[in-house]
Amino acid sequence: MQYFFILGRENLLSLAEIESVLIRLELKAKLIAKETDFAIFDFEEKLDETLMMAQLAGTIKIGRVVNQSRNITVQALLDLIPEKETKVIFGISCYNAKLPINNLAKQLKNKLKDLDKNARFVPAGESALSSAHVTKNKLIEKGVEIVIMKSKETFFVGKTLAVQDFEKFSHFDYDRPARDTKSGMLPPKLAQMMLNLAEDSEQKCLLDPFCGSGTVLQQAIFLGYEQVIGSDLSETAVRDTATNLHWLEKELNKKINFKATKCDIKNLTSIVKPESISAIVTEPDLGPALRGHENDKELRENIQNLRDFYRVVFSQINSLLAPGRPAVIVVPEIKMRGKTYKFEINQILPPELKIAGHWQYARKDQRIIRNIYKFIKRKQ
Ligand SMILES: C[S@@+](CC[C@H](N)C(=O)[O-])C[C@H]1O[C@@H](n2cnc3c(N)ncnc32)[C@H](O)[C@@H]1O
CATH class of the missing domain: 3.40.50.150 (Vaccinia Virus protein VP39)
Incomplete structure (x- = not known):
């Protein structure tokens, strides 16, 4: 199971912190991608993201990687939208890649409309939503933050499961x-x-x-x-x-x-x-x-x-x-x-x-x- 960690400003220190906590909690995971803003690990077992987040001080977000591919399609983003909901709130954050986020959001909204779903998009302003934005808009509990991360030639797409308790x-x-x-x-x-x-x-x-x-x-x-x-x-x-x-x-x-x-x-x-x-x-x-x-x-x-x-x-x-x-x-x-x-x-x-x-x-x-x-x- 692949999980992403969005890293704080001191990214090398943040990565070293994650690796230390993995050892202390005896969690087996292999680092499969690392860029300035994020690290992706392959875990042997399901991760308790709330427990992990409570330990870490240098990680801003933790989430599941749902798919990876060489380019971004609206279908890949649609896979992340909760199936049951008829009303959807979503945000899109992008790390290590410049993508036309507003355009992608528009296309996704249209697709959702075709599926009879009402969607509200939370714009990031910059390329990524802050953890405060994710919390304020209840994107984890009531919606979804779609996270796109580019490493080498691969786009990893996932959804946020926990954000740092900045308060x-x-x-x-x-x-x-x-x-x-x-x-x-x-x-x-x-x-x-x-x-x-x-x-x-x-x-x-x-x-x-x-x-x-x-x-x-x-x-x-x-x-x-x-x-x-x-x-x-x-x-x-x-x-x-x-x-x-x-x-x-x-x-x-x-x-x-x-x-x-x-x-x-x-x-x-x-x-x-x-x-x-x-x-x-x-x-x-x-x-x-x-x-x-x-x-x-x-x-x-x-x-x-x-x-x-x-x-x-x-x-x-x-x-x-x-x-x-x-x-x-x-x-x-x-x-x-x-x-x-x-x-x-x-x-x-x-x-x-x-x-x-x-x-x-x-x-x-x-x-x-x-x-x-x-x-x-x-x-x-
Ligand atoms: C940078 S502060 C520590 C900050 C602390 N970790 C905090 O967040 O509040 C350094 C402290 O070292 C203490 N200090 C300076 N010389 C010392 C010495 N020779 N022995 C013990 N404490 C000393 C100072 O009184 C000061 O409180």
Whole structure:
């Protein structure tokens, strides 16, 4: 059974997230097509798309592929229209191909008229409907979003089964009582993608040693972690984390097993038992905010300081992780005036930590680029 996944902006990170979740959920599937906007997998068994969507943060839509061919015919689109309905609402989204969508919709409407069906077309404006549009027009429950995806010479045609719950992501980001926009908050979607990349099927105890306002810990609770531990050098951050997780308890109406402690990363092994942690996911301090006027010397100094700081971070993480367990960590690099400033990670990494993956997360024109690294602590 073929399913498509419409990917978010960081498509390589989104694809890696899907592959990690497939492993964690023990679902067997083979990647059969991949373009910037989408990936198509062949699954051995029927997929629970709602469950899958609830895990993922980098996927916008999930759907079934119904047919594939070398060109698009109105008949192929007609196959996707629910048979029983006499009143049909439909939308057409197109990825990696420029097609005359409005014209196709008109032809489809005429065909439906011939079949005595009344049809309403939801225009996309652009080449694809947003997940908000799909939700607002109830296209999954009451109609159909036809999705056309072109890969090499093949058009895959399918229908959307689930879309990302963008309202939930927004609520658990902007409506939290404690938000610290000054010291930088990790976007909840990125936090969840990082948690998924850890591929931790035990989900026992997660540590974020730079917990800030508790974003990673919150998303870890959504994914099913039994216990979450946060620590941070700043007393305000620890208080914010506790405030937000108490709020989350009320929102979810359940008790959360969490600890939030004030501690400098360099002393963390004195309060958390070494080798007791089953996964670490974190965004450490990424250095001072850059205004754009910093000169070459200042930027080199920044990188030197970050390198010294990350040496301590890696050493502590190595001591805290149980053997064989993962850590997913943001490592910054600076891009300014066309030049990249970064430190060589291999020179400061303890030999026990093996690099298991590396992706980039960068908005356009950002000066501080996030590199997402996955490490596994060797078993010996
Ligand atoms: C980028 S923020 C983390 C954001 C957090 N994940 C969130 O979304 O709210 C970095 C945090 O590192 C903390 N920090 C900086 N230096 C530290 C150190 N030496 N030990 C522990 N925490 C530190 C800061 O107080 C800040 O809260």
